[in-house]
Amino acid sequence: MPLNVGLLGGGSWGTTVASLTARNANTTIWARNENTVNEINEHRTNSKYLPGALLNKNLKASASIEETVKNSDVLVMGIPSQNFRTVLETAKAHIRPWIPIVSLSKGLEMGTKKRMTEVIEEILPGHPTGVLTGPNLAKEIHNGQAAAAVIAMVDEVIGKKLQGVFNSGLFRVYTNNDVIGCELGGALKNIMAIATGMGDGANAGDNTRAALITRGLSELTRLGTAMGGRRRTFAGLAGMGDLVATCSSTKSRNRHVGFQLGKGKKLDEIIEEMSEVAEGVKTAKVVMELAQDYNVHMPISEEVYKVLYEDNTVHDAFRGLLKLESGSESEPG
Ligand SMILES: NC(=O)C1=CN([C@@H]2O[C@H](COP(=O)(O)OP(=O)(O)OC[C@H]3O[C@@H](n4cnc5c(N)ncnc54)[C@H](OP(=O)(O)O)[C@@H]3O)[C@@H](O)[C@H]2O)C=CC1
Numbered sequence: 001m002p003l004n005v006g007l008l009g010g011g012s013w014g015t016t017v018a019s020l021t022a023r024n025a026n027t028t029i030w031a032r033n034e035n036t037v038n039e040i041n042e043h044r045t046n047s048k049y050l051p052g053a054l055l056n057k058n059l060k061a062s063a064s065i066e067e068t069v070k071n072s073d074v075l076v077m078g079i080p081s082q083n084f085r086t087v088l089e090t091a092k093a094h095i096r097p098w099i100p101i102v103s104l105s106k107g108l109e110m111g112t113k114k115r116m117t118e119v120i121e122e123i124l125p126g127h128p129t130g131v132l133t134g135p136n137l138a139k140e141i142h143n144g145q146a147a148a149a150v151i152a153m154v155d156e157v158i159g160k161k162l163q164g165v166f167n168s169g170l171f172r173v174y175t176n177n178d179v180i181g182c183e184l185g186g187a188l189k190n191i192m193a194i195a196t197g198m199g200d201g202a203n204a205g206d207n208t209r210a211a212l213i214t215r216g217l218s219e220l221t222r223l224g225t226a227m228g229g230r231r232r233t234f235a236g237l238a239g240m241g242d243l244v245a246t247c248s249s250t251k252s253r254n255r256h257v258g259f260q261l262g263k264g265k266k267l268d269e270i271i272e273e274m275s276e277v278a279e280g281v282k283t284a285k286v287v288m289e290l291a292q293d294y295n296v297h298m299p300i301s302e303e304v305y306k307v308l309y310e311d312n313t314v315h316d317a318f319r320g321l322l323k324l325e326s327g328s329e330s331e332p333g
């Protein structure tokens, strides 16, 4: 018997993942926008978020959270981090006991500083929680280009079962039991993508981008391991893999924010013109607090934060980084 998957969130990644799981499981996607629901059901498209993409014919959309969730054997959350809690609170009453809940989101909650699986555990204690993450730019997956991802669950038996739900043709899904590391890799790399975007926008060059990616990996590994993630995870798909994809792709929304900042645009203007989320903008605030809590040196994130929130220019940011003493690469982190 195929499983029933309920997916909340009709944006570019939620729709992409729903279209993938519809190959393996009965999948219903919920979107708050009725036009999106009707378009998916009637035309198999979601033109606002995935122009030109044709979705799997078995995918059903619903405008009712209750209908989407009440028979689900697996719940997948494709809602941006700052709205994740509200949507899950609304769904809570209809969720069956002990079903696994998987987050697709790559951000940290402002105010609580929590990862999304921590938010799930707070709202729905006792449910197995996990994350699907990795270098997965939605639009490439719709173009039929191969990609690899990670399903991270503490319970490896459930992780293996979910691997079969998400794994599909050119979308190759690996397992990992380091939920903390996988989740932090996805959230922290977005800030590095803003940094490389800033460099590219300001014509800093390929060497600069490579230096930012490499030192960025070191920086996010430092915080990630201090918070309980495993060092090895940050060298894998959820860490280095996603970092490289996001920092170098013109399809990344976070890199786009950085690129426009590098061109001299103001943050408000950039966000105003975007119709999709760039999680790194808000996660940068949370990361500054976490760096203090865990006493971890995060120079690239700090410079990005100052450009986003303290009126520093991109040139100030690069000057700030260049002023730092270059230490030894062989030191831990
Ligand atoms: N796009 C990608 O390539 C990837 C994205 N991710 C992560 O997935 C998560 C979701 O991103 P993505 O789908 O790309 O985001 P988008 O910006 O494309 O879409 C966001 C979706 O969330 C919905 N939404 C936002 N707030 C609410 C709310 N309060 N109630 C109900 N629905 C809400 C929006 O609805 P509406 O249209 O009505 O505003 C929209 O459907 C993010 O954390 C992102 O980092 C991870 C891997 C790849």
Ligand SMILES: O=C(CO)COP(=O)(O)O
Pocket (backbone or CB within 6 Å): 106, 134, 135, 136, 137, 138, 190, 193, 242, 245, 246, 251, 252, 253, 254, 255, 277, 278, 279
């Ligand atoms: O996480 C992503 C790719 O893995 C998507 O990155 P952006 O949110 O920057 O587009």
